[in-house]
Amino acid sequence: MRGYHSVKTTQHPGRLCTSQAKFPCTRQSTIRLRRIGNKTMAFKVYLAAPSMAVTATLLAIVSVIARIINNLLFSSLPASLPGPFIAKISNIWITIVDLSGLRAQVLHRLHQKHGPVIRIGPKELSFSDPGAITTIYGPGTTCVKSPAYNNFGRQGMFQMQNPDQHRHRQRRVSHIFGTTSTSQVEPLVQRVVNNLVSTMQSKIELDKEKHAVVDMLHWCRMMALDVSGEVLMGKSFGTLETGDTKEKRDGARYVRHLDATYTLVGLQSFCPPIARLMGLLPVERLQVLARSWDVVYQYGEEALREYVKQHGRTGGEVLDTAGMKRRKTLLSKLVQGNEELGTEPLADDEISVEISNITFAATDTTGTTAAYALYRLACNKAWQDRLREELRQCRIREGKPSDEDLSFATLQSLPLLHGVVMETLRLDSSVPSSLPRMTTRLLPPGTVIGGVTLPPGTLVSMQAYTLHRDPGIYGDNPELFNPARWISGDVGSVQRMQDSLFAFGGPKEGPRTCPGQHLALMELKLALAALTWRFDISLKGPNTHEEMEMRSYFSLVPKGHRCSLLLCNI
Numbered sequence: 001m002r003g004y005h006s007v008k009t010t011q012h013p014g015r016l017c018t019s020q021a022k023f024p025c026t027r028q029s030t031i032r033l034r035r036i037g038n039k040t041m042a043f044k045v046y047l048a049a050p051s052m053a054v055t056a057t058l059l060a061i062v063s064v065i066a067r068i069i070n071n072l073l074f075s076s077l078p079a080s081l082p083g084p085f086i087a088k089i090s091n092i093w094i095t096i097v098d099l100s101g102l103r104a105q106v107l108h109r110l111h112q113k114h115g116p117v118i119r120i121g122p123k124e125l126s127f128s129d130p131g132a133i134t135t136i137y138g139p140g141t142t143c144v145k146s147p148a149y150n151n152f153g154r155q156g157m158f159q160m161q162n163p164d165q166h167r168h169r170q171r172r173v174s175h176i177f178g179t180t181s182t183s184q185v186e187p188l189v190q191r192v193v194n195n196l197v198s199t200m201q202s203k204i205e206l207d208k209e210k211h212a213v214v215d216m217l218h219w220c221r222m223m224a225l226d227v228s229g230e231v232l233m234g235k236s237f238g239t240l241e242t243g244d245t246k247e248k249r250d251g252a253r254y255v256r257h258l259d260a261t262y263t264l265v266g267l268q269s270f271c272p273p274i275a276r277l278m279g280l281l282p283v284e285r286l287q288v289l290a291r292s293w294d295v296v297y298q299y300g301e302e303a304l305r306e307y308v309k310q311h312g313r314t315g316g317e318v319l320d321t322a323g324m325k326r327r328k329t330l331l332s333k334l335v336q337g338n339e340e341l342g343t344e345p346l347a348d349d350e351i352s353v354e355i356s357n358i359t360f361a362a363t364d365t366t367g368t369t370a371a372y373a374l375y376r377l378a379c380n381k382a383w384q385d386r387l388r389e390e391l392r393q394c395r396i397r398e399g400k401p402s403d404e405d406l407s408f409a410t411l412q413s414l415p416l417l418h419g420v421v422m423e424t425l426r427l428d429s430s431v432p433s434s435l436p437r438m439t440t441r442l443l444p445p446g447t448v449i450g451g452v453t454l455p456p457g458t459l460v461s462m463q464a465y466t467l468h469r470d471p472g473i474y475g476d477n478p479e480l481f482n483p484a485r486w487i488s489g490d491v492g493s494v495q496r497m498q499d500s501l502f503a504f505g506g507p508k509e510g511p512r513t514c515p516g517q518h519l520a521l522m523e524l525k526l527a528l529a530a531l532t533w534r535f536d537i538s539l540k541g542p543n544t545h546e547e548m549e550m551r552s553y554f555s556l557v558p559k560g561h562r563c564s565l566l567l568c569n570i
């Protein structure tokens with residue numbers, strides 16, 4: 001068939017083809033054309049098809065060479081910027097680094113060698129200087145999220161690149177993340193944490209030796225997913241409930257698809273045509289992968305439909321699963337809007353996209369951070385004992401019996417618990433490498449970021465992994481897990497550490513900084529306090545270190561995809 005199309009484009013009559021055997025497909029075209037009796041045309045096709053392939057290849061080579069020359073000689077970025085030479089020419093090397101999951105470590109070594117600004121692509125820079133945080137991610141920034149965010153499912157607050165569109169959406173969503181809203185969902189979070197503790201306890205009881213080897217990464221992810229289900233979707237995924245329930249089966253299916261979206265995002269970033277092709281091939285596994293985002297969004301759509309059917313749009317309060325207490329979810333707030341702030345509710349399709357996206361943003365970040373915190377405590381038994389002692393003293397002060405939960409407000413006042421969480425966010429940030437932003441045309445010419453003048457269209461990002469290991473901020477031994485650095489340092493240095501912590505993607509008032517951090521801290525503190533209080537936590541063995549080696553595919557994913565810990569009762 002290619003031959004028929006080439007009939008129209010016989011611009012290469014001079015090209016000669018000497019061997020018919022080399023081009024069997026052209027021979028076939030020739031025979032078919034002979035049937036319609038146009039020998040001249042057939043001969044032209046015979047010549048044109050192979051020469052088209054050669055021409056296309058030559059054109060591709062010329063365009064690659066032209067691009068390399070353009071990148072090398074006419075780049076709008078200063079040639080003096082340090083970094084690997086290949087970064088000046090092409091993005092291919094950083095793409096390969098990304099596929100290996102080692103972006104954070106590779107950029108870290110480059111920053112250590114070259115300093116706080118490095119070039120990592122023809123139009124891309126990485127920063128590790130805290131001074132660049134506000135310019136790139138702070139209030140009033142003129143940098144926008146890079147087009148790479150289009151690969152993350154459907155357009156909602158998380159993906160939006162246009163600042164006006166984002167501001168508008170944020171105004172209608174952000175009221176659900178206020179501290180009052182978050183405090184109202186504390187009983188729901190506590191319930192899920194208690195389910196996690198019961199699950200661990202039942203595993204210990206089933207064991208002859210009365211200890212349990214558990215994959216804490218899995219269980220912490222399930223906890224975070226159940227919390228998201230409860231507070232964002234208005235119904236639990238039930239992954240930590242006992243028994244084989246429909247919710248539990250749905251939850252397991254949802255998790256499979258949630259996992260698959262990561263593969264899909266990777267494929268879409270590196271080779272969009274393959275991602276598109278996958279859905280067209282008659283291979284079930286590939287089709288499941290290609291449909292993974294649809295399932296994630298379907299879940300949000302169904303959750304909203306069920307919610308409205310059961311509770312209407314104005315109730316605002318929902319009976320909990322036991323039918324006893326009344327509670328408010330973040331979904332009920334989204335459905336109602338906020339009269340005080342004059343915030344109209346979003347349309348239903350927008351709400352279902354938002355709750356699906358926010359569940360995505362909330363689950364693995366919080367789950368992985370909790371697993372790393374427990375791993376750090378298992379590696380550092382002395383800190384674990386001190387944390388338990390802090391909890392014991394607190395119970396004595398509060399007059400709380402050992403089986404009663406400590407409230408989040410109480411836990412907020414515990415310095416060591418705070419230090420453990422902050423050290424985990426610092427060393428094991430759940431997005432350890434680049435959060436890519438693009439400088440825009442709105443930038444006045446010659447705008448400087450981190451001492452470099454940048455033209456519009458440059459990709460810029462902060463590398464949390466390096467920033468969080470800066471000896472100038474975190475002292476001489478930044479690799480050491482030392483919760484005390486958040487407690488005993490002088491006020492100025494603790495404030496500086498706090499200001500430089502980039503785990504939530506920017507300064508507190510930044511337009512794209514994580515709005516769920518209050519809920520995340522509540523979940524982390526309630527879970528760490530409950531688990532450390534009831535269980536002695538150790539490494540299963542030296543293999544756990546290997547499992548927990550950091551890999552980042554945008555989000556942090558432990559190399560072994562598990563965290564094997566040994567739990568026994570105190």
Ligand code: HEM
Pocket residue numbers: 157158159170357358361362363365366369429430431435502503504505511512513514515516517519520
């Ligand atoms: C330890 C837990 C968490 C960490 C470390 C974390 C970290 C982050 C980071 C780094 C970003 C910026 C992403 C970017 O710019 O590409 C972000 C954005 C976001 N996070 Fe979180 N997050 C956590 C938990 C949560 C939770 C629990 C929620 C919701 C309940 C949430 C909701 C969001 C949303 C909606 C955004 C997008 C904000 C926007 O673009 O306007 N996160 N988070």
